[in-house]
């Protein structure tokens with residue numbers, strides 16, 4: 001039995017702590033509740049937004065004029081080398097449990113906020129890994145007819161922070177299977193501690209944000225790529241240059257519009273310095289995109305998803 005709530009403030013459900021209310025809001029603890037929620041939206045002509053951990057979104061100040069479905073199917077199982085996990089599980093909890101079971105290959109995801117399903121949908125990645133590397137298959141609900149489909153890894157069409165589920169917009173990730181290698185619990189936890197330390201050192205943890213705001217673009221200008229490689233002391237991956245590095249070239253750390261600010265610690269993190277409005281963030285984003293385009297000839301593209309704009 002689902003319970004539809006009205007006018008639920010969404011800011012608290014996001015890591016950015018920005019944005020207005022959902023006109024309608026429901027938590028779905030299992031697949032039946034999810035199907036019931038989708039049906040409710042259809043019967044009432046409501047747009048649907050699927051909410052995971054809210055760690056990669058910016059909600060507009062007026063909120064979302066439809067039904068927000070918060071996924072809370074949180075169960076997972078580990079059998080042998082296979083993890084089968086519900087989309088609503090907290091990613092880092094799952095990552096720790098995989099290591100606890102002496103399986104290796106998920107350590108890179110230590111400290112990434114949000115849900116397992118959100119990470120599958122966006123092919124979350126960090127350091128040396130991403131979700132796609134270990135995915136065996138994904139189950140997803142097709143909203144138009146409430147049919148559950150199973151996708152092979154190839155069918156998921158994973159790319160850099162991208163997947164078939166993200167492109168389609170009509171599929172809700174329900175669960176996925178991932179395969180890991182036999183490992184060593186102690187070694188995995190040491191590696192994860194190291195990764196979390198790196199995050200604490202390099203990323204702002206004291207101010208709300210939605211993580212890296214822009215995708216790292218492929219840059220055409222060979223001189224700019226060369227400068228980037230010299231600066232970081234390593235070759236660029238496929239001509240990709242860190243969006244934060246581009247913003248840094250223009251000295252824009254600390255740039256502030258209203259309550260929104262480019263983090264002093266990491267130029268690709270836009271932070272809520274206190275009382276930020278979504279409008280402040282949007283104006284800051286436009287400014288950064290225009291500066292990077294006009295001065296460096298690179299078009300930045302948002303990684304963060306806009307909700308209710």
Ligand SMILES: Cc1cc2nc3c(=O)[nH]c(=O)nc-3n(C[C@H](O)[C@H](O)[C@H](O)COP(=O)(O)OP(=O)(O)OC[C@H]3O[C@@H](n4cnc5c(N)ncnc54)[C@H](O)[C@@H]3O)c2cc1C
Pocket residue numbers: 015049050051052053054055056057071087112113114115116117118119120121122123124125126165171172173174203209210211212305
């Ligand atoms: C401090 C910080 C550090 C971060 N570091 C990283 C990092 O290192 N690497 C990285 O990749 N990301 C990083 N992120 C971004 C974010 O944590 C990931 O993108 C995460 O996977 C998003 O999951 P979520 O559940 O929070 O998704 P949400 O923010 O809730 O949703 C994001 C999008 O996914 C959709 N969605 C969510 N769940 C589902 C589902 N089950 N089915 C279909 N669509 C769904 C939503 O509709 C929305 O469009 C960071 C964020 C923060 C705040």
